[in-house]
Amino acid sequence: MLSNKEIQERIAERAAAELTPHMVVNLGIGIPTLVAKYVDADSVFFHTENGLLGVKELTSEADFDPDLVNAGKLPVSEQIGAAYFHSAESFAMIRGGHVDVAILGALQVDAQGLIANWAIPGQNIMGVGGAMDLLSGAKKIIVTTNHNAKNGDPKIVESCSYPVTSIRKVDLIITELAVFRFRDDKLVLEELKPGVTLDEVKERTGASFILSDKLACKEGKE
């Protein structure tokens, strides 16, 4: 049985495979933050909404600078060719469609592709940060999430019961069990992790989905 840490690392590693050289990428808090270590640091440009293009992981304590943080307020470093800018310019990059990919965590994603990742009903709704801006503006949205919540509830559901973050639909969902893509407004199962069965994914998913041609072909033979 994998620990939650191992599960999250596995999800992050799969998400990293979606990134190609020279992409501008914004990473959310949680699992998305882990994606950075699975890509060649010089090949992509990480953007952080508090005002830096060219975020690099902090590798040495000597480089720690309290005035150099990411959107999660964690200390980071700067890539060669990095640039700083103010908050309005940073969100012009996001909302203006200049960021190629946003990788985000989720509370729920539904069969229509809508995501809820900013508020839990019945709790204080005291923060939204850049979540809604990233949904409205990034060219591609990749959701990285544990397949189920801590209590076992599916996070992929028929219709979000939590407040949605945007009317814009996400493109890809990566969990420790599977990869789903939205095609023509349909939720399509594209990959099963090795050792994971289709029945297990069906059991642990709260939404109906269809199989990709490739997967349907493979499952049909078995």
Add this chain to the structure above:
Amino acid sequence: MQKRRKADQIIHQIKSEDTVMVGGFGLVGAPLTLIDELTRHEVNNLTIISNNLGEAGKGLGILLQQGKIRKAIGSYFTSNREVGDAYHQGKLDIQLMPQGTMAESIRAGGAGIGGYFTKTGVGTDLGMGKEVREIGGELYQFEEALHANVALVKAAKADTLGNLVYYKTARNFNPIMATAADFVIAEVDEIVEAGQLSPEEIVTPHLFVDAVIESKLVLTKEGVVSKDAVQ
């Protein structure tokens, strides 16, 4: 023209009932010395526009504990749980905004723009009651500009005219807030003579800045400390 002032004097620009913009992303790029002066300044019913309200008992969190803030406008108050408590006790009004909308509204306020349409927030709880318009086949919602009586901003350096340069991610909301208030006070770590900053490197030109004070409190690896202790 000499804009250098003392923090304990210039803080009197802030009056009760004022709307005050305060720069910073958490404590990074926050005008810590001016916030500290504000905790000793007798005002109440302030509206604070800032991304966060510090942390419990830190930065703007102290002003909240003192009951000086009536309303907070920002994007992320989760880092200070006392904000939620004050809200539920009816002591504090909250206006939660997407961070990009907050930034753009401040930019608009400084540029003489009354409002604008954005896709962010459409169809969400934060879009309720807002005018929605279809533009080019997509839905946008109307957002009003933000403006303040006083802005407290943090920069790395100023010259004596009030030109400002910033440092790394401590820039954040500061340059836009410097454009969007009737009176702008800049806290800086170093004040140099006019002419010593390259015109090419200046981010905030001096016409936006009314007063400059030198910081006494700074953010270090060990947290917020007196600058004298660092030097």
